Amino acid sequence: MRIRDQSLQLExxxxxxxxxxxxxxDLGAGHSAALVLRGEAGIGKTALLDYLEANAPSCRIARAxxxxxxxxxxxxxxxxxxxxLPDRLSDPRHxxxxxxxxxxxGTPPDRFQVGLAMLNLLxxxxEDAPLICLIDDAQWLDRMSAQTLAFVARRLLAERVALVFAIREHGDANELTGLPELLVTGLGYDDARALLDTTVTRVLDERVRDRFVAETRGNPLALIELPRSLPAGRLTSGFGRTGPDGLAGKLEQGFLLRFDALPADACLLLLIAAAEPVGDPALLWRAAERLGIGAEAAADAQTAGLIDIGSRVRFRHPLIRSAVYRAGSAADLRAVHSALAGATDASLDPDRRAWHRAYATVGLDEEVAAELESAAARAQARGGVGTAAAFLQRATELTPDPGRRAERALAAAGAKFEAGEPDAAYDLLSAAEIGPVDDLHRARLARLRAQISFAHRRGREAGALLLDAANRLDALHxxxxxEAYLEALGAAVFAGxxxxxRNVQKAAEAARAAHPTxxxxxxxxxLLDGVASRFTDGYTVAVPSLRRALQAFRQAAERGEDKVVQWLWRGCPVAPELWDDEAWHELTDRGVELARGQGALGVLPGALTYRAVVHLHAGEFGAAAMLLTESDALASATGTTPLRDGRLMLAAWRGEERAAARLIDAAVQDAVARGEGRALGLARHATAVLYNGLGRYEAALDAARKACEQEDLGFFAWSLAEAVEAATRSDTGAADALSQLEERARAAGTDWGLGIWARSAALVAEGNDADALHREAIERLGRTRMVVHLARAQLLYGEWLRRENRRHDARIQLRLAHDSLSRMGARAFADRARQELAAIGETTRRQVAHSGELLTAKEAQIAxxxxxxxxxxxxGGRLFLSPHTVDWHLRKVFSKLAVTSRKQLDPALIDAISPVTAG
Structure with a gap:
C-alpha cells in the first residue's frame, strides 16, 4: 500500500x-465526528491515520x-x-x-466527571483550530481511558473535534461499540499484486504470486514484510499455510527474524522500548545506561527497520512492540523492568515505578508489595479503582506473610468488584479464604461475596447471603x-x-435482634430500626421510629453528609410510606443537589428518578419528564440499565396506553427475570393508575389487587387507593382495602394520607356523609404539594355531584378538574372530566398538540x-455535553420558538411544543 508523492492518496x-x-x-464546517477504523493486524489502519494527519493541514493533530x-x-x-495538547489542565473546569x-x-473524581472535563478540554x-485526535491500537488502551474517550466520542456534536480510533478486528475495547465504524479489509487483487511487486525483487512464478495474494488476503503489511522474512527457497515456492497464530502471528514471526538477527544490546534496547510505553527517549537512555547499553545499539535497531528514536521513541508498527515484548526471556524482562524502575523518578511517577518493580520481582517481596499497596491508595484517590485493583492483586501475589496476603486479597477483591470485574473478584475471594484468617475476616469475605451476588442477580438468593454475612459480623460485634443488616433488609424488600x-420478615427480625450501635x-x-419495626411490629407501631429516621435523614442531607447520597435509595421510600409530602420533596431535592455536587454518578440516575416521581405527584409532568430524560442519559453514559419506574409511572398518569403498556410489559419481564419483586409491584400499581384513568375499572381492579399482594415499602397504600376506586366503579367490595388504607392514613396523620383516605371513603359513602368526605379530601389535599391527587379528588366529587343531579356544583368541580388535569398532561383523567361535563351540556375542547414545529426531547430539556x-x-455539566453543543441546541430552540434571548423562554410554551410521549 503506497502513498503517492503528490496527492498523498493511498493505493x-x-x-x-x-x-x-x-x-x-465536516470539521472545517464546524461539526464534530467520531470514527472507529476496525481491521486485523497489518491491514493498514495506522497508514490511514498517517494519511489523515497528512491531509488535514488546517487541523491540530494529537496522537496516542x-x-x-x-x-x-x-x-x-x-x-x-x-x-x-496545549497545557490547560490548570483551568478549574479541567x-x-x-x-x-x-x-x-483533591476529591477522587468520578470517571464521568473526568469524561466531561476531557470533553471541555478538547x-x-x-477553539483555535479544528482538532483531530488519533488513537492507535485502541484495543490496548487502559479501561478508564477507553471509557472516557468513548464517553467523549458519543457527546461530540458542534465542537470541531474528531476522535479517530484504530482497533483490531477482534479487540477487547467494547467501550467503542456503537460508534460509527469503517471496516478496513484487504486490498483488492490488482492492488495487492502491485504492492507485492514493489517489495519482491526476485522473479516469482505466477502461481506463487497468486498464492501470496490469496493467503495474505490482501493484507498490506503481510505483502510487504513476509517476503522480506522468508528464505529465497520458500519465497520462490510459496510460504505455506498460515500457522495457528494466524496472520498476525506470521507477521510477528517476520519481525522476530529481524529482531533475532540483531546484536544482544540492540535486542535489549528494543525490549526496554517495548516495556516503556511513554516514548520518552531520555527515560529509555537512562534505563539503557543501567544495563550498559551504548548508542550503537540504537543504530542497529533503526537500520533493521524496527524503531525510530528521535524526539519520541516509536516502533515502525505496533505489532513490532508486542512481538519484541513477548519474545523477551523471563530474565531479560526482569532486567529491563528493573532498569526502568531505577530510571523512573520516584517522586514524579511513583506508580509506574512500583509497577516496573513488580514486574522485576521474582518470588515474594514485602517491600515491593507495600509499595504497590501505597500506589493503589494513590490510584483510588485519583478515581482509578481499576488500577488500584491491579496493584492490590499484584501486591497479594508478592506478599510473603499468609495473613497479610489474605488481607490484601480481600482488599483487591473489593477493588475488583468496584471496578466492575466480578469474576476476578471471585478469584481473589478464593485466595483470601486460603490464608490463616480470623472469623472477622471470613465474615467480611462473606459480605463482599453477597454484595457481588446482589449486584448481579438482585433478588432471590442475594438477600439470604447478605443476611448470613450480617449475622456473622454482628456476632463478632x-x-x-x-450496615450489612440494612443491605440485607434492602435486598429482601427489593426481592419482595x-x-x-418470609425473607423480609426474617431480615427484619434479625436486624431487631442485632447488637445496638x-x-x-x-x-x-x-432507618434500620424503623424499617425493621415496619415489618415486625406492623405499620402503626413503626410510624414513630420511621418518622425519627426520616427527620435524621433530612438533617443529614441539610448538613451535606456523604452517606446520605449512598443510602438515598433506601431512605427515600420512607417519606411516601409516611404520607409526608414535604419531607419527600425536601429529601429528593437535596439528594439530587448532593449527588450532583459530589459527582456521585452511580447514584444520580436513581436520585433524579425519585425527584421526577415527586414532580409527577405534584402535577409537574414536564419537569418530571426532563429529569427522567437526564436520568436516561446518565444511565446510558455510565453503561447501566435505565430505571423504568419513573417512565412507566409518567406514561400511566398521562394515560398513554400504548406507551405505558409497552413500558409496563418490559418492566414486568425484567423484574421477573431478575427477581425484583418490588419493581413488579410498582408495574402493577402503574397498570391500575392507567386503567382507572381510562375508565377500564375491571382491569384496574385486577392490577391493583395484584399490587396489594405484597406490602411494598413506599407505594403499597397508593395501590390500596387505586383498588378502592376500581372496586367501587365495578360494583365489587372495597371494604378490606379501605380499612387498610384508613389504618395507615390515621397512623401517619398527614393531610396527604387523610386526604387520600377521605377521597376513597367518599366512594363507598352516601348522601351527606359522601359529600362531607369529598369536601374533606379536597380541603386536605389542597394543603399539600400533591396537585395531581387534588385534581382527582375534584374529578371524583364532580362525578358524584352529577349523579346526584347537582349540575351547577358538578360543573364547578369538573371544570376545575378538567383544566388542572389537562394543564399537567393527565389526558385520560382529563377525558373523564370532559365526558362528565358533556353529559351536563358543558362544551370543552380536547387538548391537541401545538401546531408549531416540535422541540426534540433534548432541545426541550436544554430550553x-x-x-x-x-x-x-x-x-453542559448537568447533561454531560460541551458548552458548544448546548449553544448549538439553543440556537435551534430559539429558531423554533421564534425568540431571541433566554429571557423569552417560557416553560409553558416549551411544554406545549415538546414531545408528549413517555419515551
Missing part, C-alpha cells in the same frame, strides 16, 4: 480515504496509542493524549483531569454489621414477592434549564 484505499476526507471537511503492558494503569492513554493524572490532590483546544418465603445513632441506624437561568457551562 487501493479510495473508499477509506474519501471517508477520511469527508471527516476533515494503547500499550499492552500498560493496560492496568488508569488514565495512562488519556494522559498520553493530553501531553500532545480539575478532574489533573486529579485523575495525579498532578493535583472543545477549548479546538463488628461496627459494619448494622419474588424472594424466598456503640456510637450515637445516625440516620442509617434509625427548560436555560429558562431556569442556568448557563451553557452549567447545562
Amino acid at each position: 487501493g484505499r479510495r473508499r477509506e480515504c474519501e471517508a477520511l476526507d469527508r471527516l476533515v471537511a 496509542a494503547g500499550v499492552e503492558s500498560e493496560m492496568e494503569l488508569a488514565f495512562g492513554g488519556l494522559h498520553q493524549l493530553c501531553t500532545r 480539575e478532574a483531569l489533573s486529579t485523575a493524572f495525579g498532578l493535583t490532590t 472543545a477549548d483546544v479546538a 463488628d461496627p459494619t454489621a448494622r 414477592r419474588l424472594g424466598s418465603h 456503640p456510637r450515637p445513632a445516625g440516620a442509617m441506624d434509625l 427548560r434549564l436555560a429558562a431556569d437561568g442556568l448557563t451553557n457551562h452549567e447545562i
